[in-house]
Amino acid sequence: MKWRTTAALSLSALVLSAAACPNAKGKTQVKAKATKTAIPDSADQIIFGFRTFLTDQGISKGVLLADTAMSYDDATRMELRRVNVTFYTTVGIRDGVLTAKAGTYNLRLSRLDARGDVVVVRDDGKRLSSQQLVYDQVRNQIFTDSTFVLNEPSRTFTGLGFESDPQLTKFRCLRNCKGLAPVKIPTK
Numbered sequence: 001m002k003w004r005t006t007a008a009l010s011l012s013a014l015v016l017s018a019a020a021c022p023n024a025k026g027k028t029q030v031k032a033k034a035t036k037t038a039i040p041d042s043a044d045q046i047i048f049g050f051r052t053f054l055t056d057q058g059i060s061k062g063v064l065l066a067d068t069a070m071s072y073d074d075a076t077r078m079e080l081r082r083v084n085v086t087f088y089t090t091v092g093i094r095d096g097v098l099t100a101k102a103g104t105y106n107l108r109l110s111r112l113d114a115r116g117d118v119v120v121v122r123d124d125g126k127r128l129s130s131q132q133l134v135y136d137q138v139r140n141q142i143f144t145d146s147t148f149v150l151n152e153p154s155r156t157f158t159g160l161g162f163e164s165d166p167q168l169t170k171f172r173c174l175r176n177c178k179g180l181a182p183v184k185i186p187t188k
Helices: 002-020
Strands: 045-056 059-072 077-088 094-106 111-122 127-136 141-151 156-164 172-180
Touching (some): 045 077, 059 094, 094 127
Antiparallel strands (some): 045 059, 077 094, 094 111, 111 127, 127 141, 141 156, 156 172
């Protein structure tokens, strides 16, 4: 019986040492594959069908929806999947919609960091797209340091980073700013 156990252990050690030996070219072949965890085990709470109101002094500025929300840091930070924010004016009229694949909402700072195919569609016809966008509710500002495209009904802007109000009226491009607009040439 001891002989079989010793043989099994020796065979296991031989297989493990052979797997660790370099190949003929002197390189060790290591194949590791990262796996994505569907539900992180460190979340305080997981909410499906998350919904919260974005308010400022009792006035609704918007509604934040997410397919999945994972709560961290005593429910002050939410990691969101499939984000949708509907913005409202101060009189309660729908003003625009933001969509993104993921995001982080910090309740202490009242700040949403949207990531992955972020698109803001305004009801006045403006459409903003970027890979990352921050909505700071306290400053009432949206900004990014990523590339963006802003399409308006009569012109298009591109660049690297911007700051703006949520209505996209006080828009300031930071770098590599370009614009394209039709120009009427007078004829005699």
